[in-house]
């Protein structure tokens with residue numbers, strides 16, 4: 451199957467700064483994909499090239515098979531982008547904003563879908579309010595609706611929940627999850643790693659313009675290098691295991707595991723020391739642990 455987004459050898463330089471350094475990856479159709487990275491990693495620059503708003507120095511991006519430069523119109527029809535910045539025309543009402551955006555895509559009778567968008571995003575009672583009179587959170591909802599007026603198969607959200615309240619966050623994700631279940635591909639950048647862990651099935655981690663890792667979310671959570679084991683013993687931890695000690699609380703010890711197979715060696719060392727294991731658990735790794743390790747250059 452054609453990838454929803456194909457990114458190949460993208461480079462972008464701003465003066466001396468290499469904002470994107472040979473970035474290549476694909477997003478499969480139907481995926482819920484997280485693009486994670488600290489401030490300045492290059493996420494917004496990449497999205498801006500994807501949207502056809504910025505030109506890459508080299509490389510290409512295709513959306514549903516359409517090159518974003520040479521086949522701009524088809525590519526633009528295939529994607530809906532919710533930008534990070536709140537940009538809108540203050541003189542139009544919410545409904546007018548959405549009707550005009552539909553017109554941009556040549557859609558004349560789009561009222562049923564516009565009503566559904568207004569409903570699903572909690573904007574129904576704001577339909578006739580001027581954009582300038584909306585709160586920041588409400589404006590963000592309109593930006594989401596605006597990106598979706600043409601029912602694009604690929605939806606990109608650049609930090610959509612930055613500074614929005616819990617209620618909007620929940621309703622926004624319910625709606626986006628529904629669209630994903632209906633087959634839309636979703637790409638999300640966020641600094642809320644719990645959000646990415648809960649929603650996304652694929653994660654790419656970026657730093658200084660480079661993709662450092664890309665994998666299934668579940669594989670990031672199961673990387674053996676990130677594992678620890680929590681043990682409760684009926685005595686002091688044997689000296690042989692001290693190098694693995696991460697933290698200690700009375701008779702409970704958290705030990706680092708470089709692989710799951712190492713657990714056997716740890717238990718053997720405890721037997722040799724004539725100690726008993728009173729309790730044992732393998733705490734779950736979070737996406738945040740994997741992200742922090744990756745950004746600090748630890749092996750993931």
Ligand SMILES: Nc1ncnc2c1ncn2[C@@H]1O[C@H](COP(=O)(O)OP(=O)(O)OP(=O)(O)O)[C@@H](O)[C@H]1O
Nearest residue numbers: 464465467469487488489490491492493494495496
């Ligand atoms: N128009 C521009 N001119 C010069 N430098 C730029 C321009 N746009 C982006 N940059 C620089 O490129 C780098 C990548 O920025 P970008 O906004 O893509 O990062 P980001 O990952 O989206 O960060 P954030 O999480 O803060 O949104 C940064 O160092 C930024 O200062």
